[in-house]
Amino acid sequence: MDFQLPQKHSATQTTIFTQMSTLAQAHNAVNLSQGFPDFDLDATLGAFLAEGSSSGFNQYAPMAGLPMLRGSIATDILLRYKVLINADSEITITPGASYAIYTALTTILCAGDEVIILEPAYDCYLPSIEMNGAMAIAVTLNTTDFAPDWQKVKDAITNKTKAIIVNTPHNPTGRIWTMEDWNQLAEIIRDTSIYVVSDEVYEQLVYDGAAHFSALQHPELSTRSFVVYSFGKAFHNTGWKVGYCIAPVHLTKAFRHIHQFIAFSVNTPAQYALAKHLQLTDKLPACQLLEAKRNHFIAAMTQTPFKLLAPSKGSYFQLASYAHFSHLPDKEFAIMLTEKFGVATIPVSAFYSNGFDNKLLRFCFAKKEETLNAAVERLAKIEF
Numbered sequence: 147m148d149f150q151l152p153q154k155h156s157a158t159q160t161t162i163f164t165q166m167s168t169l170a171q172a173h174n175a176v177n178l179s180q181g182f183p184d185f186d187l188d189a190t191l192g193a194f195l196a197e198g199s200s201s202g203f204n205q206y207a208p209m210a211g212l213p214m215l216r217g218s219i220a221t222d223i224l225l226r227y228k229v230l231i232n233a234d235s236e237i238t239i240t241p242g243a244s245y246a247i248y249t250a251l252t253t254i255l256c257a258g259d260e261v262i263i264l265e266p267a268y269d270c271y272l273p274s275i276e277m278n279g280a281m282a283i284a285v286t287l288n289t290t291d292f293a294p295d296w297q298k299v300k301d302a303i304t305n306k307t308k309a310i311i312v313n314t315p316h317n318p319t320g321r322i323w324t325m326e327d328w329n330q331l332a333e334i335i336r337d338t339s340i341y342v343v344s345d346e347v348y349e350q351l352v353y354d355g356a357a358h359f360s361a362l363q364h365p366e367l368s369t370r371s372f373v374v375y376s377f378g379k380a381f382h383n384t385g386w387k388v389g390y391c392i393a394p395v396h397l398t399k400a401f402r403h404i405h406q407f408i409a410f411s412v413n414t415p416a417q418y419a420l421a422k423h424l425q426l427t428d429k430l431p432a433c434q435l436l437e438a439k440r441n442h443f444i445a446a447m448t449q450t451p452f453k454l455l456a457p458s459k460g461s462y463f464q465l466a467s468y469a470h471f472s473h474l475p476d477k478e479f480a481i482m483l484t485e486k487f488g489v490a491t492i493p494v495s496a497f498y499s500n501g502f503d504n505k506l507l508r509f510c511f512a513k514k515e516e517t518l519n520a521a522v523e524r525l526a527k528i529e530f
């Protein structure tokens with residue numbers, strides 16, 4: 147028998163994050179590639195997980211998520227964004243944000259539809275669109291400040307455009323959307339029926355006193371948006387894979403119609419723990435911790451030949467250029483850096499569907515100071 151497996155999407159290789167983390171392990175490299183912290187989560191959050199399990203939260207949670215978690219999220223959103231969300235009908239707990247993005251796309255897409263993505267873009271968007279029989283239309287962000295070119299976005303819209311995916315704070319560039327960005331988008335799609343999938347997983351990680359503007363806060367766009375979050379990024383527990391999607395009642399109903407048959411529900415003790423943790427009022431804001439790490443990394447990198455781009459305004463990531471001392475393509479450079487110098491990073495061309503290579507690397511600074519110092523010590527040995 148000749149079994150033929152269908153090609154479900156156009157990404158031909160294992161994701162760059164797995165590739166670089168595997169290479170990092172093989173070469174005992176300091177891993178600043180994949181976006182996960184190497185420091186511990188808050189001990190109380192771990193204790194709540196054990197408490198959840200020992201107090202009977204071990205069976206399937208309701209399909210939409212534990213009511214206590216949805217309630218805690220609604221309170222948190224009201225406090226932080228001054229937006230009233232209905233915990234019963236507008237919030238769905240998901241096994242992470244990537245799943246929520248995929249499910250939102252599955253909810254709205256039909257074969258032949260088009261979805262606009264802004265590149266560089268997180269690498270799950272394109273396959274998630276294609277696995278739904280639709281086509282990703284890539285619009286490149288400016289190469290200097292990574293702002294959207296609104297004329298290009300406008301030009302990319304056709305009568306097949308079903309959605310646009312927004313990501314703020316942005317992976318990999320660390321740019322954050324201003325309210326003016328949201329207003330521009332609103333103006334462009336006002337007379338269309340284009341949905342917005344807003345990936346806001348780094349919402350808690352904005353620096354230098356800046357504010358994160360959520361699609362939830364935009365009165366016009368919130369009525370057509372699926373807004374996606376991840377507890378992993380906010381509470382340093384990416385391995386728990388718990389996130390949520392907030393959308394208006396009719397969109398949430400449709401989202402759950404899909405969700406009930408692909409995941410149905412999410413890890414119950416983790417939901418219990420996150421609900422209890424959200425209710426604590428004396429948590430150290432994650433942005434304080436991460437801003438200190440960003441500043442430490444930026445200062446330390448002056449000992450290396452890399453030229454850092456503007457300081458990251460949000461997310462876990464800082465971009466750096468090596469164009470002035472090497473002509474190697476960025477993926478080859480990143481591999482060489484891992485193998486010869488023992489530091490793993492992500493080549494930014496991996497975030498472009500056409501492989502655009504501007505000789506940039508993405509460094510994850512969500513690491514212990516000693517990890518960042520060890521990486522910089524190695525990078526300082528590069529001669530040019």
Ligand SMILES: Cc1ncc(COP(=O)(O)O)c(C=O)c1O
Binds near residue numbers: 242387
């Ligand atoms: C922009 C962006 N969206 C989504 C995700 C996935 O989040 P989760 O682990 O909750 O699926 C990540 C993870 O790195 C990310 O960087």
